[in-house]
Amino acid sequence: MKSSLKSFLFAFLLVVLTGNARAQQTAEAPGFEVEFETFTLDNGLKVIFHVDRSDPVVAVALTSHVGSAREKQGRTGFAHLFEHLLFLESENLGKGGLDKLSARIGGSGANGSTSRDRTNYFQTVPNDALEKMIWAEADKLGYFINTVTEPVLAKEKQVVKNEKRQRVDNQPYGNTMYVIDKNLYPENHPYNWQVIGSLEDLQNATLEDVKEFFNQWYVPNNVVLTIAGDFDTAQAKQWVEKYFGEIKRGPEIKDLEKRPANLQQTKKLYYEDNFAQLPELTMAWPSVPSYHKDSYALEVLANYLSEGKNAPFYKELVANKKLTPNVQMFNYTSELAGQFMLQVRAYDGTDLDKVHSAVEETFWKFEKEGISEKDLKRIKAGQETAFYNSLSSVLGKGFQLAQYEIFANDPGMINKEINYILAVTPQDVMRVYKKYIQNKPFVATSFVPEGQKELALENSVAAEVEEEEIVMGAEQEFNLEEEVTYNRTPSSFDRTVEPPYGPSPQVKVPEIWDQKLENGLEVYGIKNSEVPLVQFILEIKGGMLLEDPSKIGVSNLLANMLTKGTKNRSPQELEEAIELLGANIRVNATDEKVIISGSTLAKNFEATMKLVEEILLQPRWDEEEFALAKQQVINRIQQQKASPDYIVSNEFRKLIYGENHILSHNNLGTESTVEAISLQDLKDYYARNLSPHLASFLVVGDIENEAVIAEVKDITENWSVKNVIFEDLPAVLPPAESKVYFYDVPGAKQSVLHIGYPALAETDEDFFPATVMNYRLGGGSFASQLTQELREGKGYTYGIRSGFNGSTFTGPFLISSGVRSNITFEAVDLVKQILRNYPENFNEQDLEVTKGFMIKSNARKFETMGSKLQMLQEISNYDKPMDYALQQEEIVRNITVPEIKALAQKYINPDKMYYLIVGDAATQLDRLEDLGFGEPVLLNPSEK
Template sequence: MPRNLTASLALLTALSIPALGLFGCDRSSTQSEPKPQTEATSKAPGQQEAKPDFAIDYQQFQLDNGLNVLFHIDRSDPVVAVSLTAHVGSAREKEGRTGFAHLFEHLLFLESENLGKGGLDAMSARIGGSGANGSTSRDVTNYYQTVPKDALEKMLWAEADKLGWFINTVTDPVLAKEKQVVKNEKRQAVDNRPYGHTQYVIDRNLYPEGHPYSWQVIGSLEDLDNATLDDVKTFFRHWYVPNNVTLVVAGDFDPKEARELVEKYFGEIPAGEPIERAPKQQVTLKETKRLYYEDNFARQPELTMAWPTVPRYSADTYPLAVLSEYLSDGKRAPLYRVLVEDEQLTANVSMGAYESELAGQMQLKVQAFSGGHLDAVYAGIQKAFGLFEKEGITEEDLERIKAGQEVAFYNSLSSVVGKGFQLAQYQIYADDPGYVTKDIERLLAVTQEDVKRVYDKYIKDKPYVATSFVPRGEKVLALSGSTAAQVVEEKIIEGAEAQFDASASAEYEKTPSKFDRSKEPAYGDPAETAVPDVWQDKLENGIKVYGIENSEVPTVTFSLVINGGMLQDSIDKTGVAGLTSMLMERGTKNRTPEELETAIQKLGASISVNAGQDSFRFDVTTLARNFDKVFALLQEMLLEPRWDEKELVLAKKSVTSQIKRSQAEPNAIAGKTFARLLHGKDSIRGYSGLGTEESVAAITMDDLKAYYNKALSPSVARAHVVGDIAQVDFMAAAAKLAEQWPAKPVTIPSPKSEPAKPGIYFVDVPDSKQSVLRIGRLAMPAVSDDYYPAVFTNYILGGGGFASRLMQQLREGKGYTYGIGSSVSGGKTQGRFAIASGVRANVTAESVQLINDILEQYAPTYTEADLENSRSYLVRANTRAFETARAKLGLLENMSEYGWPADYVREREAIAKAMTIPKVQKIAEEYMQPETMIWLVVGDRATQLDPLKALELGDVTLIDANEVAKPNN
């Protein structure tokens, strides 16, 4: 979970280069990664010779102690992002002492001398920040947050405390607790999910012993256990020094004032010893290595192949990026043509670069269908490579891919924190914050010859590492010639973890300063929330249109939302809506699937079709100058689907593969089981949108056509557009659609939910390293007068990330979990309150008891401070509410769905300001009492069921998740 389980390299990797997203560990359990925004225009696809008119403006200076500082001014929103990047990742560790860089990513949030215990998280909540977050990769560690612009000085004060006034606060109990948190992170990200150990096996065999990339960023549990307080303090004092750190401030601020504040808060921190850049350490494999592993959680065999390549920003990274996309992505890709379409061995293929500072690698992953032998997959890969060797890459495909990568780069810069990260990345990896122009130029300069050259140099007939991860007991499916991989499996033993009291205050001599740092700085000039100007209109066929014109970037984001979605499915044939959406992406009456995909990609656009529980939607992103052409393609997809029988076969195979994969994945099991318990067997809301193996097998093309004719109509549709397009231009482009798509009446079912009785329900997943918890009940819809007061009430309970009681007690106090949170969510007719977490297996009962106690005590112990913190956050956070195009689109969709005014955030601010302790207590007593809830535990029955029964919190019912997945039990 993000301080996060997803890889943070999306922020740290050259955004023009696809990254695998397998690595790096983020801290937060509640924050999603920020996605960056640009101020640039872009070139037309195919105009390779034109240099892109793009730059991220910045100012750069260095303090006397070596701190490198970068400023970027962006006044589009009243916010500022502050990021601190230390040039130290797992590559700077030593074998036997791994995981320290990542451990510090965690420790630096816990306490510092002047903020006190949990001070940064508490401050983040009060000031309306995005949540203090962090990430660790092989090469760097990041700390970042976006806040209202009037909180800039507070953030600089807090970030300086990390460097100069932190290390004394780390004690043995604090270290012991955080070790448990990191272990929980590893269990959740690696040990308790299918194929979780793949990267460990790849890296251990791709790199020689002792190479800094041969171990994982998160380190080993043994090394973490053995780490002493002296070890971690020595590591910090060497690497966390100003001359090894880059500070970036991006957003709406006065650079003269900001420089004075940076000098004030960071200037007196002493420099450390000079730190040399690590030398490049590229590797060459002398021979191919094939390894297999029997995976407890896998239901399908998976082959991963890896080849050594080059470090980030090397000349060959750019043609390698094009090569990997061309080989694997889309209908024209050789790997797709052979493995998916011709031989139907898999539902999809992925290939991408994992490029770091010292070395790089290319990885190819194919998950075969159940029972499929990986020898057949390997033969298919070789056949696809042979196709590429024979055909090469056409100029059309080259330009199509480069256009997509260029647009993806621009779209990735959608926030000030994203632009700030990009500046820091260029500074650290390329020694040039302004490298962005050269980055794009090198991408656009890639030729057909370059792509063929890097294939010959790094892939063709070159040694590789291949891992076969197969279901337990099915090693016969592994690639021939494979030997058993060495994987260290953790044993979860009752009572094995050390006890600690992380709440105890450390005793130390305070680090001196030239001024009193214990006093939190005041706010600057007030930051006012800027609500976008919204225009509204209506098409001739009745579709209401909501728009926001914004020329900050030359792009347009559009959604067409058709109410209904999965609600139009029948329980005895679930999955029709989802398959209909898949087929509508795969060709039109006059375009083959390949021709449609190519037409969209050549315009640097994307059009996706998805069926959700309550809606069927089309989502479009495009360069503004191509909007008319892209909208015409959308219209063609909507009005003239191809209904390709071959594509239906492939789509059904893909969905069936997903269903099988989810049958052993604890989080997926928890999700589908909780939905059934919450809604009952007679409500479509209690079923997966994927369907079941049986229902998908029975679905025919006539079912899809019937759904299309029954469910898709302008009478239940609404349109939303954000970007560099005027109202009159959008309405002109949409007029033809209105003419050709007449409205017809549509009835949307309103299924009645019948939840299971409150109590504890248990699903057995043998040998689980964690227990997955889902706790909750049905609640009010989003249009209820109680809805936003409930959101307010939930903030301190579990909606406020690290400021919440659930996180503070289960993670920070006990070390039981990597993350836990609660949420209030709702649609037009129904809502729910839910708590979600994964906890260490041997504290399952203790975690359930503690959550129960927190819920029981919440209303009686709610304080004035809790009230003020919630009010402050929920009002001040609105300064960040509309920063990105996607956020603006969300505003429009809320308006169209619920009938809310454009400035509904003002109404919410008024509700927040009017909340009182009695109002909070009333909401909590009505919707958040433990005895009214369903408690679902997915874990190891042999060790955890009896302790749960001993709690005497109600009936404990053992249920079969596979039976729950089927209709009419």
């Protein structure tokens, strides 16, 4: 990942959810608390320990109190740039740094994230590698900056710029937050610019600038080290003192003053988005910083107004006026200020003035009605479940403790914040609405498709957005092979010696129970009592496989409708019943299944299963909800047309499976097939195809198997077995020779690549060995050749991966990436070379790295409830033995270099693959003929 925006939003939401949830939990279990201990080294480094013996793993996180808010105007993006640089090399780890170490020790993959106010670096590893991680993190902080040279900086600039193109410039609505923040905060406010920075600032950054920034902010007295998991605290303290203790303290760092946005008048802006297919309205009001006393009531306000069918915005904008499929609202808090956000992506051709009028009408109704005690109870029940989910990994616990230490100056806030949340009343919610929202100025952005500015809010002015021009050969050249010397940082001991492993972890393979019912339904379960939760999945074979090709999308619409009320409950009543239990229940359809999944508090498992039974066996078939569901699906299909990532996925399916194969379709369908579907089509599909003998129920949680079986039997008692007929599918074969296909997205800032062919089903004997073979090619993230050469060596991409993706049917071998537009040919040609050479250049060292990671990472394999559920899915879906994980470990232990080479020769042939590129044809198409695979085929010539 190593990203900024998505990682930050995850961390932000995690804090909000866990905080709010804690209130309900403490109300029912006042004795609950997260235990931890803290100490501070002489140099100012703050350390937090949390012990969790449930799995033989440990999470290590280094969090620096520096984000984009500590940057200077004209030198933005530095904090995020360091998030990247700190993984590359340090004086004692050498080139490859933490990434190379991670692969050897079986880590989760060294990663990081950047926000406005902090940057963190984290990884979960088997607990025998704890000393190695402490050594490595200390090297990052105290023995790193000398290794940053001009070529290293030049290369990483290209990686970060590729990330910005991928996440922002090449995505629909990608510049929304840029426009919001530029207008919500004055120019001299540290939240005026984006975390990722600007392309110009990144390009202009000098080595001197970068070193100055590091030396100011990456110092022990501005950092928190968190260690959580199964470890000996006394030994860990000695290691922390040894490796971190002699790093010099930095200059004193003063806290920044709180600076809420002081917006004096409403601002309305519009932007014609090259990628957008639908108009989108975003509104932002100034609110409060993190942990402000009003933040808790604002969270409830956002949840109440926008979440679910009982939400006022849903009732007015979605159900009544039918302007949009959904409304999003959240209170985005940061250290210095906050902003209360509302976002509506409207249906095609909708005037955003209508949306804004509906928003105002909803606010007026809320002013009269407020929020009820029952709604508060419903919201807090869901937050309790979210809280427990946030504690399902040691890394999640570590994140929370560091967050509280930095922004609340007290890690003990993890056990105190509940009091503030519990104190929220309906009167508080109305008070903060009136204080921050009612009749207050806001920033509104209208992002509309090109040529449709008439859909923008009235009196909007054009927003200024920096557009990158595609120029061939514009990027800075660099040579990473140059010999570089630097003065080493002195130390009292030889830090080049990597610490030894500790005692080998005792891998805890979960005990699985299973039972087959008389009607053919299979039940698989794992008891897990770490948190009082249960997660479950009911899978029913079928999905798109059982659809009429002329009406693709039936199973997806059916899944959508199953949660839209039951025989005796309206959609609103069903949703409320689920939320009052602190549960969530989802239904979705895939290519091969209809799936009902969810989680609930263990004490409410029986009541939750009763609702699952209603959803499955007593659908409501509401005509109005069906019409709304069709409209929402068509909206999603229209949105996908705007996204290069969706375009490449949908077009690649067609190449892999061919036009006569059901799996060549997107299971959403097309606008025309969805329009053709009637409610009777859903009823017919339901009556013919949902059968218990095609189903399996998988459960992980704090519950006995007898209780699970009893509930599943109750569900299936009135569920009849049907004679379901699956059509034989045509065989899929690789192309006889490679061919290049191109889909034109004019002005695309990146080219999105899909390279591959139909390869293997997961049930094939070679599937897992081929996955082992692929680890060093593209499955091992920063340990893979594709990443090392295209990202680390050339700076062509933010990320690239390869893998085998089969199921019970043949699936593709796929290489996927987004590369900067002006080196499209060079990137694809380099991929082709790597594929051609891989069978020959795989060696004993590659095998050692592969085995080291795949065997050692087993210590982490069953840590979370989600990972345990995935294990049950593997067993259920592919008829794998209960101990398949141990059998796979033996395959890894025994595989040889000649066997890997044979697999590579068999399954990695660059001359028999489809090469699909989605990008700017005007600048990139013609050059691709030089790949040697003939003239590229333009897939959308009429749109060019």
